[in-house]
Amino acid sequence: MNHIRLISPVDGSVYAERPLIGSAALEQALHEANQAQRAWRELSIEQRASYCLKAVEAMLAMQDEIIPELAWQMGRPVRYGAGELRGFEERARYMVGIAARALADVVPPPKDGFRRYIRREPLGTVLVIAPWNYPYLTAVNAIIPALMAGNAVLLKHASQTLLVGERFALAFERAGLPHGLFRNLVLEHGQTATLIASGQVQQVNFTGSVNGGKLMESAAAGHFIGVGLELGGKDPAYVRADADLAHAVENLVDGAFFNSGQSCCGIERIYVDKAIYPDFVEGFVELTRQYVLGNPLKEATTLGPLVRAQAAEFVRGQIAEAQAKGARALIDSSHFAGDAAGTPYMAPQVLTEVNHQMAVMREESFGPVVGIMPVANDAEAIALMNDSPYGLSAAIWSSDLDAAERIGGQLETGTVFMNRCDYLDPALAWTGVKHTGRGATLSSLGYEHLTRPKSFHLRHVL
Structure with a gap:
C-alpha cells in the first residue's frame, strides 16, 4: 500500500488519506534538512526564538479548525480540545524561554593560563516520531527544543493523526522558518526503520508502545545515534x-x-x-x-x-x-x-x-x-x-x-x-524508568539530549 488512511473512530469513515513519501523525495528532504541546519545553527538563540514563537502563534490561530479535527482523528470530545493547545503553548513558550540558560557554555572554576569551557552543540537532524493520543503535546516536547538547540527536525506523526503533522508544517511555514529546516513526513513502519538506519539522522525521539521502542532501538543499533524513548505506563x-x-x-x-x-x-x-x-x-x-x-x-x-x-x-x-x-x-x-x-x-x-x-x-x-x-x-x-x-x-x-x-x-x-x-x-524533566523508556524531554535537561558537549581547553603561551 502506498497510502496511509486515517479511519475516524467517530463513525468508521476514512477521514484523511495521504500518499507515502517516495525514496527520492525522502533523500531530497534529508539533503535540504542538512543544508538548512548548517545555516540555522549559526543564528543566535534570540533569532531562533523569534521563528519558534511566531510558529506558536500561527498554531494557536488555527484553534477553531484544530479542535474538531482532533475529535474526528482520535475521538477526544471537542469540549476538551482547547486544553491540548493550552498545554502546547505552555510547553513551547517555556522551552523557548529557558533556551539561552540551558544552552549556555558550562564554565569550570578559573585556572591560570587557560580558558576552559564546554559548549553545547546541535546534533544535526532530529527525527521526532509522535503518537496520536496527545498529538500536539507529545510532538512539541521535542520539536521546539530541537530547533532552539540548532537542529533540523523531521516529524513522522502517527497515521491516526496525519493532519497534526500538516498543522505543524503550516505553522512553521507561516512563521517563515527557513526552507528544509522542518519537514513533515508520511512514512510507513519499514520506511521509518530505513530512515533511522540511514545514518542521516543523529537523534530519534519516539513516543509510543514498548514494542515500538524496541523496534526503534533495533533500527538504530550499530549506527551510534541517540534514541529517546517514552513508552508505556501503568x-x-x-x-x-x-x-x-x-x-x-x-x-x-x-x-x-x-x-x-x-x-x-x-x-x-x-x-x-x-x-x-x-x-x-x-x-x-x-x-x-x-x-x-x-x-x-x-x-x-x-x-x-x-x-x-x-x-x-x-x-x-x-x-x-x-x-x-x-x-x-x-x-x-x-x-x-x-x-x-x-x-x-x-x-x-x-x-x-x-x-x-x-x-x-x-x-x-x-x-x-x-x-x-x-x-x-x-x-x-x-x-x-x-x-x-513500568515507571512513568x-x-x-x-x-x-x-x-x-x-x-x-x-x-x-x-x-x-x-x-x-x-x-x-515543563520546568521538570519528563522521563521514565524500567520499560517506560529512557532519556528526558522538557526542562533544561531536555536540551542535553538534543545537543552534544564540546570541550574547549585553550592555553595561553606567552
Whole structure:
C-alpha cells in the first residue's frame, strides 16, 4: 500500500488519506534538512526564538479548525480540545524561554593560563516520531527544543493523526522558518526503520508502545545515534488516610478517564488506605456514573470513543479476565447509551476485589478502566506501586508533605505527584524508568539530549 488512511473512530469513515513519501523525495528532504541546519545553527538563540514563537502563534490561530479535527482523528470530545493547545503553548513558550540558560557554555572554576569551557552543540537532524493520543503535546516536547538547540527536525506523526503533522508544517511555514529546516513526513513502519538506519539522522525521539521502542532501538543499533524513548505506563495512585477525600476522588476519576483513559501517564491502578477505602470507592463510582459517553463532536459529551474498536475490545478483554478471576465490576455499562461491543464506544469501568494476578493490574490498559485495592499501610502501597515493569509517574494523595516525599523517594518512577496527577510541568524533566523508556524531554535537561558537549581547553603561551 502506498497510502496511509486515517479511519475516524467517530463513525468508521476514512477521514484523511495521504500518499507515502517516495525514496527520492525522502533523500531530497534529508539533503535540504542538512543544508538548512548548517545555516540555522549559526543564528543566535534570540533569532531562533523569534521563528519558534511566531510558529506558536500561527498554531494557536488555527484553534477553531484544530479542535474538531482532533475529535474526528482520535475521538477526544471537542469540549476538551482547547486544553491540548493550552498545554502546547505552555510547553513551547517555556522551552523557548529557558533556551539561552540551558544552552549556555558550562564554565569550570578559573585556572591560570587557560580558558576552559564546554559548549553545547546541535546534533544535526532530529527525527521526532509522535503518537496520536496527545498529538500536539507529545510532538512539541521535542520539536521546539530541537530547533532552539540548532537542529533540523523531521516529524513522522502517527497515521491516526496525519493532519497534526500538516498543522505543524503550516505553522512553521507561516512563521517563515527557513526552507528544509522542518519537514513533515508520511512514512510507513519499514520506511521509518530505513530512515533511522540511514545514518542521516543523529537523534530519534519516539513516543509510543514498548514494542515500538524496541523496534526503534533495533533500527538504530550499530549506527551510534541517540534514541529517546517514552513508552508505556501503568501509573499508580495511593490515597492515604489523611488525604482530602473529595479532592482525591475528583482528581483521580479525571486522571483515570480523561481522554478515555488513553494517556501514558493516566491513572490505571489505585491503592487506598483501608480506613477510607469504602468511602473512596463509593465517591469514585458515583462520579464515574456522571460521564456522558457519545459523539465527541457534541458539547455534552465528556467521554469519547477509543481510537479504534480493537482498542476497546482489548480493554473489555482485560475486564472479562479480571471478573473471571474474582474481580467485581461496579459500573453497569447499560447506563451508558453509547456503549456497544464491536465499536470504539466503551463505558468507563471501576473494578474492585482485584489483585496483581490480573492483567488489568499489571499490563497497560490504555482505556477507561481502573482497579482499586485497599492497603494496610505505606509499606504495602509502595510494594504494590513498584510491582510493575513500568515507571512513568506515580501519585500520592496526602496532607503530609514529608510523608509524600518519603514515599516518593522509594517509588520506581520518573515523576512523583502529590495531590495531582497526569500533568507535565515543563520546568521538570519528563522521563521514565524500567520499560517506560529512557532519556528526558522538557526542562533544561531536555536540551542535553538534543545537543552534544564540546570541550574547549585553550592555553595561553606567552
